[in-house]
Amino acid sequence: MAYSFRFGVIEANLDNFLQGLLLGLALAFAAILIGTLIGLLCAFATTAKSRAPSRLVGIYVSAIRNTPLLVIVLFVYFALPQLGIRLGKLESFIFSLAIYSGAYLTEVFRAGLAGVPKGVVDAGRAIGLNGLQRALYVIMPIMWRNCLPALGTTFISLFKDTSLAAVIAVPELTYQARKLNTETFRVAEAWATASLLYLSTCLLIAAGLRQLERRFPKF
Amino acid sequence: MTLLSIRGLTKRFGAAEVLKGVDLEVNKGEVVSIIGASGSGKTTLLRCVNLLEDFDGGEIVLDDVAIGYVKRNGTRRRLGERELARQRAMTGMVFQSFNLFPHLTALGNVMLGLLKVRHMAKAEAKTLAMNWLSRVGLSDRAMHLPSQLSGGQQQRVAIARALAMDPKLVLLDEITSALDPELVGEVLDTIKSLAKEGTTMLIVTHEMRFARDVAHRTIFMDGGLIAEQGPSAKLFRNPGNARLKEFLKRANI
Ligand SMILES: Nc1ncnc2c1ncn2[C@@H]1O[C@H](COP(=O)(O)OP(=O)(O)O)[C@@H](O)[C@H]1O
Ligand SMILES: [Mg+2]
Numbered sequence: 001m002a003y004s005f006r007f008g009v010i011e012a013n014l015d016n017f018l019q020g021l022l023l024g025l026a027l028a029f030a031a032i033l034i035g036t037l038i039g040l041l042c043a044f045a046t047t048a049k050s051r052a053p054s055r056l057v058g059i060y061v062s063a064i065r066n067t068p069l070l071v072i073v074l075f076v077y078f079a080l081p082q083l084g085i086r087l088g089k090l091e092s093f094i095f096s097l098a099i100y101s102g103a104y105l106t107e108v109f110r111a112g113l114a115g116v117p118k119g120v121v122d123a124g125r126a127i128g129l130n131g132l133q134r135a136l137y138v139i140m141p142i143m144w145r146n147c148l149p150a151l152g153t154t155f156i157s158l159f160k161d162t163s164l165a166a167v168i169a170v171p172e173l174t175y176q177a178r179k180l181n182t183e184t185f186r187v188a189e190a191w192a193t194a195s196l197l198y199l200s201t202c203l204l205i206a207a208g209l210r211q212l213e214r215r216f217p218k219f
Numbered sequence: 220m221t222l223l224s225i226r227g228l229t230k231r232f233g234a235a236e237v238l239k240g241v242d243l244e245v246n247k248g249e250v251v252s253i254i255g256a257s258g259s260g261k262t263t264l265l266r267c268v269n270l271l272e273d274f275d276g277g278e279i280v281l282d283d284v285a286i287g288y289v290k291r292n293g294t295r296r297r298l299g300e301r302e303l304a305r306q307r308a309m310t311g312m313v314f315q316s317f318n319l320f321p322h323l324t325a326l327g328n329v330m331l332g333l334l335k336v337r338h339m340a341k342a343e344a345k346t347l348a349m350n351w352l353s354r355v356g357l358s359d360r361a362m363h364l365p366s367q368l369s370g371g372q373q374q375r376v377a378i379a380r381a382l383a384m385d386p387k388l389v390l391l392d393e394i395t396s397a398l399d400p401e402l403v404g405e406v407l408d409t410i411k412s413l414a415k416e417g418t419t420m421l422i423v424t425h426e427m428r429f430a431r432d433v434a435h436r437t438i439f440m441d442g443g444l445i446a447e448q449g450p451s452a453k454l455f456r457n458p459g460n461a462r463l464k465e466f467l468k469r470a471n472i
Binding site: 117120122125130142217 | 269271300301304305307308310311312314316318319320321322331332335336364365366377380381384
């Protein structure tokens with residue numbers, strides 16, 4: 001029996017899909033923002049003279065990278081309340097994705113920092129810049145340039161990961177597709193639309209980041 | 220007048236003692252060159268003076284202030300980051316590998332310290348930086364990134380960057396060693412003119428002729444110690460130390 005596509009049902013529900021997409025983008029944005037802060041802090045912590053921060057960061061990164069994101073999301077949403085920490089759905093997912101992205105971004109920034117020539121940092125020291133000034137005016141500009149390509153890939157992958165929020169009923173794009181699927185049985189239309197929206201959004205982000213990379217001063 | 224006074228300086232890297240008790244005085248306006256075989260501790264000595272390395276014993280006194288450490292109740296403690304940064308700004312350093320900030324133009328390289336360390340207003344910093352760039356012959360390259368400059372030009376920017384901070388003492392570590400031979404002259408000429416103006420400099424160099432002609436005094440380092448020192452003309456003409464003799468013979472001066 002041939003499946004006959006009826007995209008009318010999508011048209012009727014397009015608003016839900018677009019709202020779902022926007023919510024996913026917002027979740028990714030919030031999580032990436034926090035994750036970037038975590039990543040920067042952790043990456044710089046590993047450059048400290050004493051070994052303790054490095055070791056702690058190492059434990060964090062390897063714990064996160066060896067746990068499926070889905071499990072982290074479920075753990076934070078279902079298990080934390082048992083331990084007395086109550087978060088809303090959105091906050092809970094943002095928290096999960098933030099600590100997850102923090103681990104990956106730590107690695108990205110660490111690679112970027114490794115590419116900052118030691119002598120150039122010494123030159124900053126020699127003119128009397130203090131630690132914070134060296135980080136802001138010497139190390140970070142070079143680090144950003146070094147990790148821009150890897151950063152783009154990571155951002156896109158984190159946006160795609162927002163689809164996991166569907167499992168805790170956050171009404172983002174995947175949730176909307178599943179809802180339409182169960183309510184109308186327009187299975188193919190629902191998932192084809194979701195796929196197309198994810199795909200085109202990722203391609204757009206990638207194009208935007210490429211533009212940014214091109215504009216970023218070469219040196 | 221003594222500007223820099225190093226007494227009994229010792230420095231270890233792990234088990235290896237790299238500086239074994241260096242004593243050295245440099246007067247204000249004096250140009251002192253340091254020669255010696257690779258591995259004899261010349262770079263480490265300069266890096267200790269600029270507080271880029273900590274050191275294990277002895278003291279470094281710059282302009283009557285003991286730098287890098289405080290002594291309290293018989294224990295010595297490394298100063299905090301902020302205080303170290305303040306003291307480092309009193310000395311300028313030029314490196315063998317230029318080490319320009321790759322993301323900043325020549326002008327930006329010279330201005331950064333003026334803005335962030337000397338807290339100058341932008342216009343003032345720019346005027347001063349342009350002044351220095353023109354003194355090293357690079358006014359027309361002010362807006363170039365380091366990657367768009369030749370090695371000799373990069374090194375002259377690095378000299379301008381160090382000198383613009385108005386340091387009491389300038390440390391130069393084999394600043395022509397990474398340059399193509401035809402670019403060495405322009406950099407050495409810049410240093411010669413600074414010497415004429417009375418800039419106090421401590422110069423590690425492999426350019427023996429330059430050391431002899433420009434430095435008032437030359438130090439020969441061997442195995443982490445100063446093995447011989449004296450007025451440059453005398454030291455090159457009439458070396459006493461056997462290892463210095465051998466070193467000079469090999470350097471072919
Ligand atoms: N960061 C370091 N860690 C360990 N050993 C070092 C370090 N820097 C220098 N050394 C060692 O210290 C000795 C002196 O080095 P250096 O001061 O660079 O000599 P020079 O500049 O006269 O060639 C060398 O044996 C070198 O291997
Ligand atoms: Mg050296």
